Amino acid sequence: MMLSKEFKMDTEKSAIFIIFGGSGDLAHRKLYPSLFRLYKTGLLKDHFAVIGTARRPWSDDYFRGTVITSLEESFDDDKKIMEEFAKHFFYQSHDVNDSEHYIALKNLAAKLDDQFEAGHNRVYYMAIAPRFFGTVAEHLNSEGLKTKDGYNRLVIEKPFGRDLDSACELNGNISKAFPEDDIYRIDHYLGKEMIQDIPNIRANNPKFEAALNNKYVSNIQVTLAESLGVEDRGGYYETAGVLRDMVQNHIMQIIGSIASDDPEAKDAGVIHKNKCDLFASLKNLTPEEVDKNFVRGQYDTDELGDEKAYRQEDKVAEDSQIETFTAGKVEFNSKRWSGVPFYVRSGKRMPNKASRIDIVFNEKVSELGIKPNTVLTLLIERTNDHSILINGIDYKESGQDFIKFPEEPEFTKACEAYESLIIDILSGNRVHFTLWDELRSTWKYIDSIRERWDSQKADFPNYISGTMGPDSAEMLLERDGNSWIWD
Ligand SMILES: NC(=O)c1ccc[n+]([C@@H]2O[C@H](COP(=O)([O-])OP(=O)(O)OC[C@H]3O[C@@H](n4cnc5c(N)ncnc54)[C@H](OP(=O)(O)O)[C@@H]3O)[C@@H](O)[C@H]2O)c1
Structure with missing residues (x-):
C-alpha cells in the first residue's frame, strides 16, 4: 500500500504447522487460504506440511477435499495447483484432553519433518476454543512435542481471557510451557x-x-x-x-x-x-x-x-x-x-x-x-x-x-492480514503481535x-x-x- 512492507518472497520457509481446530471455521476461512497464497508466492514450497487436528475422524483425503473446497471459494486458480498444495496436508484425529493423542501427533510431525525436510521447526496454531489453550500448551510441553534443533512457536487466537484474572490464569498456564518470546498472540488488526x-x-x-x-x-x-x-x-x-x-x-x-x-x-x-x-x-x-x-x-x-x-x-x-x-x-x-x-x-x-x-x-x-x-x-x-x-x-x-x-x-x-501475520510467524518477527x-x-x-x-x-x-x-x-x-x- 503506502510504503509497502518488504517481504523476501524468494526465501522459502520450512516448518510443520500443527493446527488445533483444523476442521473449524477459522482454519478453513482464513488459515488455509492464507497458506495457499504463501504457497503461490513460493514462501512455502517444498519444505512444509500442515497437520490438521480435531476430534472428528477424517482421513487425509477427506481433509484435503475440505481444504480444496475452502480454496475454491476464494480463488479461481487451476485445481491442479490446489491439489499439489493439498498434498502437504495431513489429518490426525485428536482430543485435546487425551495425552495419548499427543504422542501420535508427535510421531506424525517427526515423520513429516523427515519427509519434507522441515528443519525441525514447529508452528502450533490454536484455532480452537480458548478454554483449551492452556491444556494444549501444557501437553505440547509434557508430551515432548517441542523439538530441540528448530524453533517452536505457539500461535494464540483471541480472545485472550475475558477479564484480567482469567487472562492472568491463561497466561500462567501457557508460559509454564512456552517462553514469552515463542508466543504469538494474534490480533488480526x-x-x-x-x-x-x-x-x-x-x-x-x-x-x-x-x-x-x-x-x-x-x-x-x-x-x-x-x-x-x-x-x-x-x-x-x-x-x-x-x-x-x-x-x-x-x-x-x-x-x-x-x-x-x-x-x-x-x-x-x-x-x-x-x-x-x-x-x-x-x-x-x-x-x-x-x-x-x-x-x-x-x-x-x-x-x-x-x-x-x-x-x-x-x-x-x-x-x-x-x-x-x-x-x-x-x-x-x-x-x-x-x-x-x-x-x-x-x-x-x-x-x-x-x-x-x-x-x-x-x-x-x-x-x-x-x-x-x-x-x-x-x-x-x-x-x-x-x-x-x-x-x-x-x-x-x-x-x-x-x-x-x-x-x-x-x-x-x-496482503491479507492473516497472510502477513503468518509470514511474521515464520520469520520470527514479533512486532505485530500482542505482548x-x-x-x-x-x-x-x-x-x-x-x-x-x-x-x-x-x-x-x-x-x-x-x-x-x-x-x-x-x-x-x-x-x-x-x-x-x-x-
Ligand atoms: N472464526 C473466526 O473468524 C475467528 C475469528 C477470530 C478468532 N477466532 C477464534 O479462533 C478459535 C476457533 O474458532 P472457530 O470459529 O474456528 O471455531 P469452530 O469452527 O467451532 O472450530 C473449533 C474446532 O475445534 C475442534 N475441537 C472442539 N473440541 C475439541 C476437542 N476437545 N479436541 C480437539 N479439537 C476440538 C473442532 O473440531 P471437532 O468438533 O471435530 O473436535 C473444530 O475443528 C476460537 O478461539 C475463536 O475465538 C475465530
Missing part, C-alpha cells in the same frame, strides 16, 4: 496494511509526527463499525459483548500504533516497550467516570421491523444485558497525550462498515504549516482506493503537503468499565438497527465541544 504502515507514515512525514501530541491534537477518534448483526455467533457474543470483543484488543492496539513514541524504532523489544509504556499510562476510571465517559447500546429491530433485534437472535437471552455498541472517551496520563481525548466507538448494525482513525488537529497546528483544524483520516479498510483523507478528500488532492510519500502508492500488493504486558494494562482498564456495567441494569434495547447507536454516543463528544467525524 495488527496484520492489516494500514496499521502496519502507520509507523512508516509517521517516520517519513516529520511535520505530521511533530503535530502528533497534545499541543496540536484536539482529539483522536477510532471507529470500528459493522453493518451486520451477530449473525450465527449469538452464543459467543453473549459471553463477550463489544467491549471485550473489539475495544480491549483491536481498538487499543490501533491506538497503540498511532500514539506510541518513537515510530522509527525497528527493534521489536523497543516497539513493544513503547506500546507498554503508553498502555501503562491509561487513565483508569472510577465507577462515576465510567458512567460519564462510556456509553453502551444494544440494537433493536430496524425502522421497518424487518431485522431481528439482538434479543431475538439465536442463542441470545430474551433479557440479555450484553452490549452490541459502545462509545467512550479514553485518556492517557503521559506527557505526550495528557489532555487529549481518544474517542472510541464500535458497534454492530450501524449504517455501514467502517474502520478508521480520525485525527482532529487544533488551531495551533498552523505553527507547523498545517491548516488549522485539519482532520486527517486513516482508513484501515481502503475504500475506492483511498487510504488517507485530509478534510474528507484524498490527501493528494487536499492542497496540503504534510503527508507525502517518496513513491506513489502501490495498490497491487494487497502480555500490553494485555495486562488493557484488561485492567476494560475490567473497570465491565464491573461498573455489570453492577447496573441497562435500559436495552436502545438503538435502532441501521443507525449510529444511542444518542448518548453523540452527547459524549458534544459535552466536550467536539463531534464525530464519521457520522
Whole structure:
C-alpha cells in the first residue's frame, strides 16, 4: 500500500504447522487460504506440511477435499495447483484432553519433518476454543512435542481471557510451557496494511509526527463499525459483548500504533516497550467516570421491523444485558497525550462498515504549516482506493503537503492480514503481535468499565438497527465541544 512492507518472497520457509481446530471455521476461512497464497508466492514450497487436528475422524483425503473446497471459494486458480498444495496436508484425529493423542501427533510431525525436510521447526496454531489453550500448551510441553534443533512457536487466537484474572490464569498456564518470546498472540488488526504502515507514515512525514501530541491534537477518534448483526455467533457474543470483543484488543492496539513514541524504532523489544509504556499510562476510571465517559447500546429491530433485534437472535437471552455498541472517551496520563481525548466507538448494525482513525488537529497546528483544524483520516479498510483523507478528500488532492510519500502508492500488493501475520510467524518477527504486558494494562482498564456495567441494569434495547447507536454516543463528544467525524 503506502510504503509497502518488504517481504523476501524468494526465501522459502520450512516448518510443520500443527493446527488445533483444523476442521473449524477459522482454519478453513482464513488459515488455509492464507497458506495457499504463501504457497503461490513460493514462501512455502517444498519444505512444509500442515497437520490438521480435531476430534472428528477424517482421513487425509477427506481433509484435503475440505481444504480444496475452502480454496475454491476464494480463488479461481487451476485445481491442479490446489491439489499439489493439498498434498502437504495431513489429518490426525485428536482430543485435546487425551495425552495419548499427543504422542501420535508427535510421531506424525517427526515423520513429516523427515519427509519434507522441515528443519525441525514447529508452528502450533490454536484455532480452537480458548478454554483449551492452556491444556494444549501444557501437553505440547509434557508430551515432548517441542523439538530441540528448530524453533517452536505457539500461535494464540483471541480472545485472550475475558477479564484480567482469567487472562492472568491463561497466561500462567501457557508460559509454564512456552517462553514469552515463542508466543504469538494474534490480533488480526495488527496484520492489516494500514496499521502496519502507520509507523512508516509517521517516520517519513516529520511535520505530521511533530503535530502528533497534545499541543496540536484536539482529539483522536477510532471507529470500528459493522453493518451486520451477530449473525450465527449469538452464543459467543453473549459471553463477550463489544467491549471485550473489539475495544480491549483491536481498538487499543490501533491506538497503540498511532500514539506510541518513537515510530522509527525497528527493534521489536523497543516497539513493544513503547506500546507498554503508553498502555501503562491509561487513565483508569472510577465507577462515576465510567458512567460519564462510556456509553453502551444494544440494537433493536430496524425502522421497518424487518431485522431481528439482538434479543431475538439465536442463542441470545430474551433479557440479555450484553452490549452490541459502545462509545467512550479514553485518556492517557503521559506527557505526550495528557489532555487529549481518544474517542472510541464500535458497534454492530450501524449504517455501514467502517474502520478508521480520525485525527482532529487544533488551531495551533498552523505553527507547523498545517491548516488549522485539519482532520486527517486513516482508513484501515481502503475504500475506492483511498487510504488517507485530509478534510474528507484524498490527501493528494487536499492542497496540503504534510503527508507525502517518496513513491506513489502501490495498490497491487494487497496482503491479507492473516497472510502477513503468518509470514511474521515464520520469520520470527514479533512486532505485530500482542505482548502480555500490553494485555495486562488493557484488561485492567476494560475490567473497570465491565464491573461498573455489570453492577447496573441497562435500559436495552436502545438503538435502532441501521443507525449510529444511542444518542448518548453523540452527547459524549458534544459535552466536550467536539463531534464525530464519521457520522
Ligand atoms: N472464526 C473466526 O473468524 C475467528 C475469528 C477470530 C478468532 N477466532 C477464534 O479462533 C478459535 C476457533 O474458532 P472457530 O470459529 O474456528 O471455531 P469452530 O469452527 O467451532 O472450530 C473449533 C474446532 O475445534 C475442534 N475441537 C472442539 N473440541 C475439541 C476437542 N476437545 N479436541 C480437539 N479439537 C476440538 C473442532 O473440531 P471437532 O468438533 O471435530 O473436535 C473444530 O475443528 C476460537 O478461539 C475463536 O475465538 C475465530
